Amino acid sequence: MRIGIIGAGNIARLHVQGLERSGHELVVVSDTDAGRAEALARPRGARATCDVDEFLAERLDLVTVTVPNILHHQVATRVVNAGHAVLCEKPMTRSAADSLALLDLVRRVGKPFFTGYMKRSHPTVQKFVDYAKRIGTPRSGLMRAFHPFPLKEWDRIASELARDPAALRTTVYNDGAFVNSGSHMLDLLLLTAGPVRRVLASRFQRRPGCVTDTMAHALLEMASGATITVECGWSPLTGVGRREDGWDEVLELRGDAGQARLFTTWWDRPDHEAPVADLWLQSTTTRESFNGGSVDYFAKQYELIELALRGEPTPLATAEDGYRVDQLIDNVFAAACDE
Numbered sequence: 001m002r003i004g005i006i007g008a009g010n011i012a013r014l015h016v017q018g019l020e021r022s023g024h025e026l027v028v029v030s031d032t033d034a035g036r037a038e039a040l041a042r043p044r045g046a047r048a049t050c051d052v053d054e055f056l057a058e059r060l061d062l063v064t065v066t067v068p069n070i071l072h073h074q075v076a077t078r079v080v081n082a083g084h085a086v087l088c089e090k091p092m093t094r095s096a097a098d099s100l101a102l103l104d105l106v107r108r109v110g111k112p113f114f115t116g117y118m119k120r121s122h123p124t125v126q127k128f129v130d131y132a133k134r135i136g137t138p139r140s141g142l143m144r145a146f147h148p149f150p151l152k153e154w155d156r157i158a159s160e161l162a163r164d165p166a167a168l169r170t171t172v173y174n175d176g177a178f179v180n181s182g183s184h185m186l187d188l189l190l191l192t193a194g195p196v197r198r199v200l201a202s203r204f205q206r207r208p209g210c211v212t213d214t215m216a217h218a219l220l221e222m223a224s225g226a227t228i229t230v231e232c233g234w235s236p237l238t239g240v241g242r243r244e245d246g247w248d249e250v251l252e253l254r255g256d257a258g259q260a261r262l263f264t265t266w267w268d269r270p271d272h273e274a275p276v277a278d279l280w281l282q283s284t285t286t287r288e289s290f291n292g293g294s295v296d297y298f299a300k301q302y303e304l305i306e307l308a309l310r311g312e313p314t315p316l317a318t319a320e321d322g323y324r325v326d327q328l329i330d331n332v333f334a335a336a337c338d339e
């Protein structure tokens with residue numbers, strides 16, 4: 001595939017590594033910061049431009065949108081209107097209303113649109129999807145996404161915001177732990193446990209001087225009748241989690257017939273950390289476990305997109321899936337007892 005990237009920041013590096021590993025070509029990079037666009041494009045012989053119209057005029061099989069969350073709606077809308085297939089980083093947009101408007105546009109234009117919930121691309125996650133179907137009637141579950149974050153960083157952000165409140169719009173901290181870290185696991189929750197009937201309760205915690213959440217809790221009643229506890233946050237603990245490396249992320253589903261669990265790993269270490277899934281079945285009183293190895297799920301995502309563009313079925317998150325996550329995010333914020 002001939003691919004263009006818009007937004008040449010942190011995550012764009014992993015996208016470029018992934019697309020090159022899966023045999024695709026980076027053709028053009030656009031960023032409002034010319035230096036960033038150049039730095040990403042030049043070593044690969046790709047073109048760099050700050051002019052979005054020039055970028056959109058290129059013949060491309062896919063445009064990857066990796067601008068900050070708050071700009072996803074504006075930038076992705078422009079790319080879809082230009083008639084390109086899109087891979088938009090998660091979350092799809094920053095409100096269910098914007099995601100619905102984008103979803104409607106995607107349907108009208110008729111070009112494929114993928115939301116960057118790349119964890120779905122990992123074979124271990126696909127095994128977990130299968131495990132989740134075998135637990136019988138769902139009763140209960142836990143979605144946890146805790147990531148380490150040094151306390152001094154909060155002080156830095158607070159003083160930066162005190163100096164320049166507008167800075168919030170230009171940093172990744174325009175969203176907190178729930179949106180930035182929780183959205184992947186919310187996507188996997190909806191994928192494996194089905195729709196949410198209602199949010200029973202939620203609470204957000206914030207650091208002094210910061211408007212974004214550092215910790216979020218929610219209780220969800222699923223359409224299946226199961227109750228899911230959600231806990232998500234950025235904390236300074238570096239030795240917790242399954243691998244005791246600070247990454248403390250699990251999705252655990254419990255039914256009448258069994259329990260399925262998925263332990264995930266750092267998103268930026270696809271080469272040397274592997275998620276694991278397991279299934280306990282009451283009928284056989286056995287536990288089955290699966291480790292699909294270290295797979296670069298950014299590369300895998302591009303492999304799957306190529307298949308999807310040829311019309312083959314894939315587990316990739318669509319615009320519908322992106323919208324469903326954003327709807328749930330809005331509902332959890334709306335139910336917060338401290339807001």
Ligand SMILES: NC(=O)c1ccc[n+]([C@@H]2O[C@H](COP(=O)([O-])OP(=O)(O)OC[C@H]3O[C@@H](n4cnc5c(N)ncnc54)[C@H](O)[C@@H]3O)[C@@H](O)[C@H]2O)c1
Pocket residue numbers: 006007008009010011012030031032033036066067068069071075089090091116118171172180267
């Ligand atoms: N899939 C994952 O696990 C994962 C992990 C980290 C980040 N992300 C997502 O990736 C996205 C980008 O995050 P990041 O950490 O790379 O941010 P970043 O701030 O490092 O990079 C964003 C880039 O976009 C550029 N930009 C801003 N406005 C632009 C515009 N209008 N047109 C073109 N370029 C523009 C900025 O100059 C910057 O280079 C976010 O949506 C974030 O949530 C996903």
